[in-house]
Amino acid sequence: MTTTEAVHEDAPSDPDSGGVGGSFAFAAVKPLAGLVVPVCAVAAALAVGSVMLLALGTNPLRGYAALIDGAFGGWDALADTSIKAMPLLLVGVGICIAFRAGVINIGGEGQIIAGAILSTSLALTIPDTPRIILVPLVLIAGAVGGGIWGTIPGALKAYAGVSEILATIMMNIIAAQFLSFLLQDLLIEEGAIKIQQTERVDANSHLPLLPGGTRLHLGVLIAILVAVLGYLLLFRTSLGMRLRSVGHNPHASKYAGMAVNRSIVQAMAFSGACAGVAGAILVFGSESHRLIGEGGASAFTQSAGFNGIVAALFGALHPLWTIPASFFFGGMLTGGIQLQQELQVPAALIVALNGVVVIFVVGSLKLRTRVNRWVERHEGAPVQPHKDVVDGGVMSGVE
Amino acid sequence: MEPDPAAPMLEMRGITKRFPGVVANDGVDLSVLPGQVHTLLGENGAGKSTLMKILYGLYQPDEGSIELRGEPVTITSPSDAIERGIGMIHQHFMLVPTLTVAENVALGLGGRHGLSDMNPVKERLADVSDRYGLRVDPDAYIWQLAVGERQRAEILKALYRDASLLVLDEPTAVLTPPEVDELFATLRQLTDDGRGLVFISHKLHEVMELSDEITVLRHGKVSGRTRPSEASRESLAEMMVGRAVELTRTVDQQTAGAPQLRVSELDVIGDRGNLAVKSLDLEVCSGEIVGVAGVSGNGQRELAEAMFGLRPIERGHVQIGDERTSAPTPRQVRSMGLAYVPEERMRDGAVADFTVAENLMLVDYNTPTYSAGGFLKRQRIADRCRELVGNYRVKTPDIDTPTRNLSGGNIQKVVIAREFSSDATAFVVAQPTRGVDIGAAEYIHERLLEQRANGAAILLISEDLDEVMQLSDRIIVLLEGEVMGELTRDEFDVNTIGLLMSGVTSASPA
Numbered sequence: 001m002t003t004t005e006a007v008h009e010d011a012p013s014d015p016d017s018g019g020v021g022g023s024f025a026f027a028a029v030k031p032l033a034g035l036v037v038p039v040c041a042v043a044a045a046l047a048v049g050s051v052m053l054l055a056l057g058t059n060p061l062r063g064y065a066a067l068i069d070g071a072f073g074g075w076d077a078l079a080d081t082s083i084k085a086m087p088l089l090l091v092g093v094g095i096c097i098a099f100r101a102g103v104i105n106i107g108g109e110g111q112i113i114a115g116a117i118l119s120t121s122l123a124l125t126i127p128d129t130p131r132i133i134l135v136p137l138v139l140i141a142g143a144v145g146g147g148i149w150g151t152i153p154g155a156l157k158a159y160a161g162v163s164e165i166l167a168t169i170m171m172n173i174i175a176a177q178f179l180s181f182l183l184q185d186l187l188i189e190e191g192a193i194k195i196q197q198t199e200r201v202d203a204n205s206h207l208p209l210l211p212g213g214t215r216l217h218l219g220v221l222i223a224i225l226v227a228v229l230g231y232l233l234l235f236r237t238s239l240g241m242r243l244r245s246v247g248h249n250p251h252a253s254k255y256a257g258m259a260v261n262r263s264i265v266q267a268m269a270f271s272g273a274c275a276g277v278a279g280a281i282l283v284f285g286s287e288s289h290r291l292i293g294e295g296g297a298s299a300f301t302q303s304a305g306f307n308g309i310v311a312a313l314f315g316a317l318h319p320l321w322t323i324p325a326s327f328f329f330g331g332m333l334t335g336g337i338q339l340q341q342e343l344q345v346p347a348a349l350i351v352a353l354n355g356v357v358v359i360f361v362v363g364s365l366k367l368r369t370r371v372n373r374w375v376e377r378h379e380g381a382p383v384q385p386h387k388d389v390v391d392g393g394v395m396s397g398v399e
Numbered sequence: 400m401e402p403d404p405a406a407p408m409l410e411m412r413g414i415t416k417r418f419p420g421v422v423a424n425d426g427v428d429l430s431v432l433p434g435q436v437h438t439l440l441g442e443n444g445a446g447k448s449t450l451m452k453i454l455y456g457l458y459q460p461d462e463g464s465i466e467l468r469g470e471p472v473t474i475t476s477p478s479d480a481i482e483r484g485i486g487m488i489h490q491h492f493m494l495v496p497t498l499t500v501a502e503n504v505a506l507g508l509g510g511r512h513g514l515s516d517m518n519p520v521k522e523r524l525a526d527v528s529d530r531y532g533l534r535v536d537p538d539a540y541i542w543q544l545a546v547g548e549r550q551r552a553e554i555l556k557a558l559y560r561d562a563s564l565l566v567l568d569e570p571t572a573v574l575t576p577p578e579v580d581e582l583f584a585t586l587r588q589l590t591d592d593g594r595g596l597v598f599i600s601h602k603l604h605e606v607m608e609l610s611d612e613i614t615v616l617r618h619g620k621v622s623g624r625t626r627p628s629e630a631s632r633e634s635l636a637e638m639m640v641g642r643a644v645e646l647t648r649t650v651d652q653q654t655a656g657a658p659q660l661r662v663s664e665l666d667v668i669g670d671r672g673n674l675a676v677k678s679l680d681l682e683v684c685s686g687e688i689v690g691v692a693g694v695s696g697n698g699q700r701e702l703a704e705a706m707f708g709l710r711p712i713e714r715g716h717v718q719i720g721d722e723r724t725s726a727p728t729p730r731q732v733r734s735m736g737l738a739y740v741p742e743e744r745m746r747d748g749a750v751a752d753f754t755v756a757e758n759l760m761l762v763d764y765n766t767p768t769y770s771a772g773g774f775l776k777r778q779r780i781a782d783r784c785r786e787l788v789g790n791y792r793v794k795t796p797d798i799d800t801p802t803r804n805l806s807g808g809n810i811q812k813v814v815i816a817r818e819f820s821s822d823a824t825a826f827v828v829a830q831p832t833r834g835v836d837i838g839a840a841e842y843i844h845e846r847l848l849e850q851r852a853n854g855a856a857i858l859l860i861s862e863d864l865d866e867v868m869q870l871s872d873r874i875i876v877l878l879e880g881e882v883m884g885e886l887t888r889d890e891f892d893v894n895t896i897g898l899l900m901s902g903v904t905s906a907s908p909a
Contacts, residue, residue, distance in 0.1 A: 237773045238765035245761065249750040254709065255741055256761040257730035 037371055038314060041364035042328075045357040052352060058343045070338025071331030079214035083285070085330025087112065087278040087301070089223040091308025092315060092322040093230040094150075094274030099317050100234060101267030102247035107153060107168025108275045108305025110175035111146035113297055115276025116283050117179060118145030120198055120291045121187070123284070127202035134205045139222065139280050146276015147269045149175060154268025158261035164268070172305065176297035183293035196293035207285040219281035223326075226274055230319035233270070243267050278304060302333075307358075314361050316368070332357060406469060408433045408595045409454070409564055414463035416449050423449040424460070425619040431564065431595040431612075436586065438598045438606050441616035442639055442836040444794060444806050447599055450616070451566055454597075455487050456480045467564075478507075486562025490569045490834070492549050494541045500524070500552045501537040504559050520559075527558050531588050547578040554585070565589065566597040569834065571605055583609055601836050603632040615639055640838050650848060655684035655872065659856035660737070660825040661723075665715035667698070667705040667880075675701035677880040678715070683856040685824065688847065690871030691860040694900055698880035699860045700742060703827050706858075707739045708732050719825050733762065738823035740814055742830045742860070744807075748814040751803040755795050756784040758802050759817050791816035792842060808839030815843055825856040832866060844870060864896065878902050 050060035071081050091108040098105035119141040123134065153167035182188075183196040190199070207218040234240040245253045246263040254260050282300065283291050292300060311329050315322030336350035409431040416424040424446045431437045441447050452458045454465070456474035465472055467483055474480050480487070494503050505520045521537045528535060533551045541549060550570060557565055567586075571579045586609065590596060600606050606613060607627045615623040615638040623638035636644040660683040669675030676698045683689045691699055704710035706717050708727035716725040719735040729739075741747035749758045760780055763769055769780050784798040793812045795805055802810060811831065818826065828847065832840035847870060851857060861867050867874055868891050876883045876899035884899040886892075 232774075236775055236777075238770040238775055239773060241757065241760070241764050241775065245750050245753065245757070248752045249746070251747045252750050252761065255707070255729055255739065255747045257728075257733045259730070 037364050037368040038361065041360040041367075042357060045353075045360035048356050048360075049353045052349060052356075053343075053345070056343075056345050056349065058345060063339050063343050063345075066342040067332075067335035067339040069335070071335030075212065075214050077334060079212075079216040080334045081327065081330045082216060082220045083330075084302070084333045085326040086220050086223045086281060086285075087304035088308045088311040088329050089322060089326035090226055090278035090281070091275045091304050092312035092326055093223075093227050093319045094146075094271035095309050095312035096230060096315070096317045096319045096322060097234060097243065097274070098150075098267050098271035099312065100247045101243040101263055102250065103154065103157065103264055103267050103271070104165050105150065105153075105168055105268060105271045106165055106306075106309070107150060107171045107272070108308050109297065109301050109303070110168065110172035110305070111149045111272040111275035112279035112282065112301045112305050113175040113179050114149035114272075115142035115144075115146035115279030116291050116300070117175075117182065117279075118142065118148075118276070119280035120201060120283050123201040123205040124187070124199060127204070129202075129204060131204040131206075134202070135207060135218075135284070138201075138205050138284055139277055142276040142278075142280025143273040144276065146279060147273035149276065150268040150270075150272020151265060154265040154272075157268075158264040179291075179293055179297055179300075183291070187291070189290070197288075198291045200288070200290045201284060205284055206289055207281065215287070217285045219285035222277065222281065224323060226277060227319045227323050230270075230274070234319065239266070275305060275308070278308075310358050310361060313365060329354075329357075405432070407431060407466075408468050409597075410466040410469075411450070411454065412464050412466070414450060414453060414460045414465075416446075416453060416458060416460050422619050424453070426463070427616065427619070427621055429597075429614055431597060433563075433593045433595050434590045435611040436590055436596045436598050436609050438600065438610040438613045439616065440600070440606060440613055440635060440639055441622075442808075442838045444809075445616040445639070446619040447616055448568075449619075451487070451568065451597070451599070454480065454485060454566065481560055481562070484561060484563040486554075486557025486560065486565045488550070488553050488557060488565065488567045488570055492553050494549060494552060494556075496542040497540065499538050499540050500535050500544075500555070503541060503552060504537075504556045508560075524555060524559060527555060531558065531585050533558075533585060547574055547581075550574070550582070551585075558589075562594070564595045564597070566599070568599045569601065570598075571600060571602060579605070601840075603635050603837070606635065607632060617641055636837055639836075644837065644841060650870065651852075653686055653851065653872075655687035656854060657685060658682045659685040659720060660858060661718040662702075662706060663715050663718070665702070665705060665717070666713035667701045667710055668713055669698070669701050669880075674713075675880050676705065679880065679882060681858070681875060681882070683825065683858050685854045685856050686851055687872045688851050688857045688859050688870050690867035690874040691858065691877055692864060692867045692874050692896055692900060693862075693877035693883075695862050697877045699829070699877055701880070702877075703739070703742070703829050703858075703860055706732070706827055707737065733821075733823070736822070736824040738818040738821050738826050740811075740818050740826070740828040740831055742833075744811055744814050749802050749810055751801075753802055754799045755788065755793065755802055755805070755813055756780060756798040758813050759784045759787050759798075762817060762821065787816045787820055790820075791846070806836075808835040811835050811843065812839060815846060819846055819850060823855070825858075826850065827858045827860070829860040830862065831859070832861075832863065840866075864893065868893070868896070876900055 046064065053060040053063045070077055072078060091112070094108065094111070095105060119138040122141040123138050126134070129137070149171055153162070153164050153171055156162035156167050157164040180196070183198065187198045189195065189197055210216045210218065210221070234244060242253070242258050243263050243266065245256070245258060246260050250260050283289070307329060311326040312322050314328070315325035332354055336353065339345070340347055340350055407430045409429070411427065411429040414424050414427045415422065427446065427450055429437070429439070429450065439447050439450070449458065453460050454474065456476045456479050465474065472483065474483065495506065498506070501517050501521050501524055504524055505517065524537050527533070533555050535544070535548055535551045535555060541552065544552065570582060574582060586596060598609060607630070610627055613625050613627070613630065613635065614621055615625070615635065617639060622641070625634070633644070662679060662681045665676050665679045666674060667676035679702065681689065691702070693699055701710060705712050706727070708729045708731060712725055712727070716723050717727055717732070719732060719737050722735045724731060724735070745751060750761065760769060764775065769776050769783070781798065787793070788795060788798055791812050793805075793816065794809050802813060805813070815831070831843050831847065835843065844866070847857060847859070859867060859871060871888070873885060873887050874891065874896065875885045876896060878900065883902065886895065
């Protein structure tokens with residue numbers, strides 16, 4: 001499981017905290033490794049993107065200006081970016097929890113859908129409930145739906161030894177097919193034209209818009225709140241300490257008397273719940289206010305189940321750092337649209353550009369580990385002999 | 400090999416390496432003559448590793464110079480060091496378990512053949528192997544090899560690359576006494592050949608036996624230079640620690656109390672499906688240390704794991720105080736009052752990526768003392784951890800330092816602090832000082848005896864016979880999962896125990 005290990009090396013460790021496992025938030029990631037490497041990775045990706053833009057006969061500077069303007073230029077742009085960032089952030093926080101507990105959750109897509117299905121069904125069943133009750137209720141339903149969808153592969157891993165990677169991918173497929181089935185039959189909107197979508201959910205279940213006249217709605221704040229809760233869970237609670245301990249070293253955790261299997265299931269439940277909330281918000285915070293299956297499941301999820309993983313890795317698996325990371329990727333999505341419109345480049349370019357950024361970001365993780373180590377070494381802690389010899393000795397021989 | 404025996408093959412002069420807050424090496428000189436074993440002695444954190452990392456190109460010195468065979472050099476990387484004829488035998492072997500010995504040797508050599516044509520490699524390997532009596536099957540996979548064989552493979556790898564200067568980092572830590580003898584014979588052959596050796600060890604009698612020159616480091620500085628003929632174990636220990644050290648410990652007689660830890664008719668299945676522990680009975684009273692001696696792999700590990708609920712018990716039961724169980728779990732036995740210092744501290748004892756504080760809290764983190772309403776009581780935890788770090792003399796910059804940055808001895812102190820500070824009444828302590836320097840080992844022994852004085856029942860499992868004989872009130876000798884014999888303190892004798900370990904009892908004719 002070398003990938004997770006590499007990822008864990010990034011785990012922020014903080015010199016100034018007075019307690020266990022995390023001083024407040026941003027002191028947690030080493031500044032050099034935490035910021036310089038990802039920024040360089042993005043810069044390198046944009047450099048490669050410039051070549052693509054040049055090849056299309058356009059001016060990369062103009063292109064990126066459009067991208068930045070589209071993503072961050074003005075309140076509307078920022079609101080749209082935040083809305084795009086919301087599912088990435090929620091899934092990303094779930095990924096932080098799962099990965100830190102040593103469970104590779106690739107099932108964000110399925111968990112989003114499960115959360116959306118359960119919350120939508122609930123809202124359609126009890127339409128005339130007061131808003132103050134219904135809004136929290138649908139969000140909880142989303143968490144429950146996603147949580148169940150995460151718990152199943154978690155339990156399969158913990159008690160039957162089934163690879164969670166395979167199980168979560170399969171659960172994605174099941175969720176997508178189940179959604180498609182529901183929208184052709186049970187939940188389909190009544191009417192002459194059969195469109196794969198549910199009825200519009202009752203107005204009492206709509207997430208309220210935030211003041212300011214943008215499209216920004218409560219869901220974005222909820223995502224940020226979940227990130228803070230995720231941080232508190234992981235670094236301030238005894239449960240979080242157990243999850244992280246199991247993720248880092250299941251052997252020592254078992255020796256210490258921790259319930260390793262239960263921790264795996266719990267981590268997946270929390271992880272799924274976060275994604276499930278995203279599913280609910282995608283329905284109740286959308287402008288159409290319904291669950292739409294037209295264009296396939298990934299059109300509904302915006303592939304956030306996968307992209308959220310990248311956001312979390314970009315955020316060093318720290319829930320709070322995942323906030324700016326998600327915001328960045330949200331900006332790529334909204335800014336990409338403006339880039340496309342202004343320069344008249346094909347839509348595929350935006351997809352490609354996103355892909356390049358992801359490759360560079362993921363590719364820089366190992367580098368970040370090394371920089372972290374380097375910083376550590378130069379901070380004077382006597383590094384254990386075999387650790388960096390693995391990096392410098394045998395490995396350099398192999399490479 | 401360079402023929403001039405008087406000119407040093409390695410000359411490190413005035414090496415200084417600073418890390419923020421620490422001077423790891425402070426004007427260290429080290430000179431190694433061809434054909435000599437130069438021992439580098441020092442406690443963990445004294446700067447031995449830093450010095451060797453500088454030699455191996457992993458660090459650059461802030462000040463000072465390195466000369467190899469009279470020629471000033473700058474060593475930029477491990478591959479650069481290897482090219483310059485420096486070989487490093489790490490304590491933790493750098494071998495790929497799923498490859499064969501020959502393939503491991505060929506790794507990193509580059510060349511057009513890669514791993515496709517192993518025949519030339521094997522031929523040359525056979526030559527080197529014959530020459531130094533390093534018997535290893537070149538086609539054997541590393542995972543199939545015993546520890547001693549792996550070490551031979553590691554040495555072969557260095558010799559294959561024509562290392563004329565070999566650094567051996569605590570090579571005997573993992574070996575049995577006969578294997579140590581064999582290793583020393585090989586090392587002697589290497590020096591006879593004109594190679595230079597840097598030997599890093601904590602074991603003073605080995606240092607006295609093998610060394611030509613000894614350089615002692617303390618707090619990054621050279622605290623003494625001597626030869627075995629001019630030194631004694633006591634004087635070496637004093638140079639290392641900076642004060643007189645009791646090497647032979649007198650343990651006060653103490654009357655043991657009531658039986659506290661008991662194992663009855665225990666059967667445990669080993670990893671290979673064999674019966675690793677056979678119908679074993681033992682009893683440890685409060686205020687008593689019972690040592691378990693035996694050659695590694697005779698059921699010690701399985702016994703400890705079964706007692707602690709990490710390995711199923713086939714038959715029999717474990718009793719702690721008045722409570723007994725035949726299907727223990729770690730959590731259950733901990734609540735019954737058993738604590739455990741595991742053999743593999745990095746795997747089982749501590750979470751390397753956790754901070755020192757988190758590791759100290761690994762067991763108690765969710766007790767009402769340290770958490771309320773699910774939240775950790777950070778202030779109380781910090782206070783407690785500072786107290787423990789102080790009480791157990793853990794050398795760490797801070798309680799929030801990642802544990803992996805600590806030396807082996809200090810990580811062990813963290814584990815010991817955690818386990819000994821619990822309110823357990825019985826302890827299973829496995830290999831408590833393996834790979835730990837003298838100062839820390841001495842300290843750990845003190846703590847064990849302190850627990851004994853406080854009435855704890857301690858089962859001490861150790862392959863270090865000196866340690867077992869020094870600390871135990873009784874010794875049981877294990878062979879193939881069975882008790883071969885039991886001796887009380889007045890019966891302790893190396894020969895008797897050695898014979899029992901190899902299966903010779905007074906009843907059976909030798």
